[in-house]
Amino acid sequence: MLVDGQWDQEWKAVQSKDEDGRFIRQTSTFRHWITADGSAGPTGDAGFKAEKGRYHLYVGYICPWASRTLMARTLKGLEDYISVSVVNPVLTTQGWQFDGFPGSTADELHGKTYMHELYTLADPHVNGRATVPVLWDKQQDVMVSNESADIVRMLNTAFDHLTGNTLDLYPQALASQIDELNPRIYTQLNNGVYQAGFASSQKAYEEAYNNVFSMLDELEGRLSDGRDYLFAEGFTETDIRTFVTLVRFDAAYHGLFKTNRNTLKEMPYLHAYMKRILALPGVADTVKLDHIKAGYYSIKDLNPNGIVPVGPAEI
Numbered sequence: 341m342l343v344d345g346q347w348d349q350e351w352k353a354v355q356s357k358d359e360d361g362r363f364i365r366q367t368s369t370f371r372h373w374i375t376a377d378g379s380a381g382p383t384g385d386a387g388f389k390a391e392k393g394r395y396h397l398y399v400g401y402i403c404p405w406a407s408r409t410l411m412a413r414t415l416k417g418l419e420d421y422i423s424v425s426v427v428n429p430v431l432t433t434q435g436w437q438f439d440g441f442p443g444s445t446a447d448e449l450h451g452k453t454y455m456h457e458l459y460t461l462a463d464p465h466v467n468g469r470a471t472v473p474v475l476w477d478k479q480q481d482v483m484v485s486n487e488s489a490d491i492v493r494m495l496n497t498a499f500d501h502l503t504g505n506t507l508d509l510y511p512q513a514l515a516s517q518i519d520e521l522n523p524r525i526y527t528q529l530n531n532g533v534y535q536a537g538f539a540s541s542q543k544a545y546e547e548a549y550n551n552v553f554s555m556l557d558e559l560e561g562r563l564s565d566g567r568d569y570l571f572a573e574g575f576t577e578t579d580i581r582t583f584v585t586l587v588r589f590d591a592a593y594h595g596l597f598k599t600n601r602n603t604l605k606e607m608p609y610l611h612a613y614m615k616r617i618l619a620l621p622g623v624a625d626t627v628k629l630d631h632i633k634a635g636y637y638s639i640k641d642l643n644p645n646g647i648v649p650v651g652p653a654e655i
Contacts, residue, residue: 345464350433362544374498390498398474401628402429402635404584405488406473412495414622429635509577528555537597563609586614592636
């Protein structure tokens with residue numbers, strides 16, 4: 341944890357919990373937006389104009405929130421516009437560390453060892469956890485955003501006039517439906533698996549477990565009519581949000597997080613849907629099974645001996 345910009349104590353999986361033992365996730369605090377002309381976005385300050393080579397993403401292949409932004413970067417054709425650094429998936433006593441694992445990288449921008457050092461660089465008095473993803477402005481040397489949902493939205497539109505990419509992950513014709521489904525998927529599934537895994541009471545665990553499978557059953561039913569994506573009209577950000585949890589389910593959440601009523605492979609429509617998205621151009625490159633397993637099974641609160649399971653060998 342960072343307290344007034346200083347690393348204060350060992351990293352812990354459970355950030356906060358309520359009186360019933362429910363896991364509570366930290367709220368993102370850096371909320372600026374990249375826009376086509378540099379005008380202000382929905383939150384934060386103006387001054388972040390979409391320009392080739394100006395911005396940098398810090399991500400972890402283990403992290404579903406970071407993987408959302410990697411997927412958006414790939415699907416929107418922004419690989420040559422936004423550079424990337426990848427943290428080591430194995431969590432240390434100081435949280436995310438750079439380099440030291442195949443596929444991870446050094447911090448090429450600042451030469452830092454730990455992610456929390458970048459947060460202190462961004463705000464010398466910052467408090468809380470140092471999370472990924474982080475979107476960084478190389479020109480001003482400031483953090484733009486550490487909120488994955490915002491980053492996906494800005495990547496969806498800010499660079500279109502430069503790239504000519506016409507994929508719209510948040511089409512206005514579906515906006516109300518996306519806005520209705522996104523928070524339910526987040527609460528019951530994306531964060532629900534974490535609330536099950538990090539629950540500190542039986543009541544909290546069973547509540548989260550039931551939420552997870554209630555949503556999986558709903559999504560399985562939704563896809564049973566033969567549609568390719570959650571909205572029959574086409575692929576959206578809601579599919580990205582859902583995919584990043586599904587692709588980790590059998591490898592980590594089913595066993596380690598005790599969401600074990602069944603595997604994803606036992607849900608034919610959802611499993612086929614996950615594989616369909618994985619086959620989209622470039623998406624497989626954003627998924628690293630070795631990082632996912634090494635990262636989740638390094639969480640000492642859940643797996644004190646650090647033994648990484650051999651299986652599954654594939655997603």
